[in-house]
Amino acid sequence: MARRSSGRRSRRRGRSAQRGVTGTVLAVGVAILVLSGIGAAFWWSDQESRARALDTETLCPEATGPVAMTAILLDLTDPMSPAQHAQLLARIEQEISDAARGTQFTLGVVSEDSTRWGATPPLCKPQDAASANRLTQNEKLIAKRYESRFHEPLQSRLLDMVSATGANRSPIMESLQALVADTPGFVTFEGPRRIILVTDLLQHSDALSFYRGGTWDSFRASPAFQRLGRTLDGAEIRIYQVPRPAEGVKDPAVLEDFWIRYFERQGAHVPVVNRLGDL
Structure with missing residues (x-):
């Protein structure tokens, strides 16, 4: 046992x-x-x-850089009516709101003074409060950064640039190419690119003048045509046209024909045109 x-x-x-x-x-x-x-x-x-993580100056994503680019050219060599001015600001605000987070914005003006050509310092659209995660992110800080570092500076630059005092010349093509060239990375960027052009479309410079009877055919036959580049491959083009009396332009259809051919030559998509009327 x-x-x-x-x-x-x-x-x-x-x-x-x-x-x-x-x-x-x-x-x-x-x-x-x-x-x-x-x-x-x-x-x-x-x-x-x-x-x-964002770049401290541009607010562009440090890991990837801009996810898209939008360059806005303002051709305000002639004043707009109050209704047109209000429409323009509303349209640009909608463009900013619809843009993807990380989209880079620059602004430029059409001016007879070439020293004013080029681009404003780039700013990328950061996260806004609407897309913040309430559990892990501070909505107030995100909203404050969006307004103080991006939205307010961009709006301030826009308001400074939409005031026109009148000019004798309107070099739209030249100012556009200066904006494109001066926008960091725009020419070689492989992501979505957009040009927003606020203009009456009345090109008036030594290269071409609709007031002197210029057309696409006359431009193509001129020495200036040899200066034409191809910097807008695949870019979207949105035109906010400011209607003005086309004095000296016998056939307004010449304007549409010219700009369609111009952007086609640049490799861009066919422009989408919206008129900023006041009647």
């Missing part, structure tokens, strides 16, 4: 030892899983932070 009792005690001790080892292994496994989960969470958080 003593031997049997001793055997049972030995088996019980063996089973207890096995349970102890199994418990230890499970505990170690759980600890490893917990630590792996914490590590993965830190890695994911770091990746998210890197993805959201």
Whole structure:
């Protein structure tokens, strides 16, 4: 009987030892899983932070750069009516609102003074409060950055540029190419590109003047045609046309024909035209 009792005690001790080892292994496994989960969470958080990181000056994503580019050219060599002015601001505001987060914006003007050609410093559209994650992000800080660092500066530049004092010349083509060339990365950018042109379409410069009876055919036959580049491959073109008396232009259809051919030659899409009427 003593031997049997001793055997049972030995088996019980063996089973207890096995349970102890199994418990230890499970505990170690759980600890490893917990630590792996914490590590993965830190890695994911770091990746998210890197993805959201913005350039301090342009607000463009540091990881990828701009996701799209929009260059806005304002041809306001003649004043607009109050109704046209209000329409323009509303249209541009809608363009900004519809743009993807990370879209780079620059502005330029058509001017007879070539020193005013070029682009404003680029600004990328950052995240706005509407797209903020309420659980992990501070909506107020995101909204403040959007307004103070992006929206307000862009609107301020726009308002400064929409005031026209009148001019004797309207070099639209020249000003457009200066804007494109001066916008960082625009010429070689492989993502979506858009040109927004606010203009009466009445080109008037040494290269071509509709007031002197210029047409696409006369431009093509002129020495200036040799200066024509191809910087807008695949770009979308949206024109907000400001109607003006086309004095000296016998056939207004000449304007449409010219600009369709011009942007086709540049490799861009066919322009989408909206008129900023006031009647």
